[in-house]
Amino acid sequence: SQTIHQWPATLVQPVGSPLSLECTVEGTSNPNLYWYRQAAGRGLQLLFYSVGIGQISSEVPQNLSASRPQDRQFILSSKKLLLSDSGFYLCAWRPDDVGLAGLYEQYFGPGTRLTVT
Amino acid sequence: QKEVEQDPGPLSVPEGAIVSLNCTYSNSAFQYFMWYRQYSRKGPELLMYTYSSGNKEDGRFTAQVDKSSKYISLFIRDSQPSDSATYLCAMSAINTNAGKSTFGDGTTLTVKP
Numbered sequence: 331s332q333t334i335h336q337w338p339a340t341l342v343q344p345v346g347s348p349l350s351l352e353c354t355v356e357g358t359s360n361p362n363l364y365w366y367r368q369a370a371g372r373g374l375q376l377l378f379y380s381v382g383i384g385q386i387s388s389e390v391p392q393n394l395s396a397s398r399p400q401d402r403q404f405i406l407s408s409k410k411l412l413l414s415d416s417g418f419y420l421c422a423w424r425p426d427d428v429g430l431a432g433l434y435e436q437y438f439g440p441g442t443r444l445t446v447t
Numbered sequence: 448q449k450e451v452e453q454d455p456g457p458l459s460v461p462e463g464a465i466v467s468l469n470c471t472y473s474n475s476a477f478q479y480f481m482w483y484r485q486y487s488r489k490g491p492e493l494l495m496y497t498y499s500s501g502n503k504e505d506g507r508f509t510a511q512v513d514k515s516s517k518y519i520s521l522f523i524r525d526s527q528p529s530d531s532a533t534y535l536c537a538m539s540a541i542n543t544n545a546g547k548s549t550f551g552d553g554t555t556l557t558v559k560p
Contacts, residue, residue, distance in 0.1 A: 362546050373453075373535070373552035374491075381545050420490050424546050434479040434539040434546055438490035 332357035336421050336439035344447055349394075349408040351442050353421030356402065361423040363404040364436060365396055368418040380404060381426065416446045450474050453536055453551030462560050466523040470536035470551045473517065477538040480512050481548065482521045485533045494534075495521070526558045 333356045343349060355361055362381055366374040376389045378396035386396050393412050397405045404421055422436040453470045460466055468482075478499050483491035497503045500514045509522040519538075523530055533553040539546065 374550045
């Protein structure tokens, strides 16, 4: 079966510090991967998605970047955090066989709660 | 205007009640509809998915899609305190770029014992 991991679970960082959040998926190959941010009491904002190694698409211009150095590894980074970067960061995956019924749902990790102080 | 609108709630019901959660959408290309449940401080988990119009039942949960009205619903029968969570609807167009989904903002449900 497939599992998705995220770490760290909780992070408190000062403004201006760097950030690296990691997401890994087990039990599948060539998944589509996604990074979302969820502000308190709000919906999911798609930040980045990736269809393969080294392929990153950005949805919203911002202070963050993403990388996919390996097939099942997705990293979210920042060189200098802003107060507005605080939130709940979620990684998700889905199979890559687009067009087949039953394969549009995404599976989420446990999330990382980031507080920028 | 957002592509997907969801009643924000909060919704509070007594145990055993029937709950109706709803979303409307504007993009007629959406054909794949999903419901996720998110407990506090956890990642969303997939509850159900449906393809095109119609109903789908899974235990106490029924997902309903009315494409003519661009309206989807999730019904919870015999609601339990363990159903207390935020419910997110999500939608995709077939063959959409990288399988992206558009999510509603969620409805927070509390089921009181």
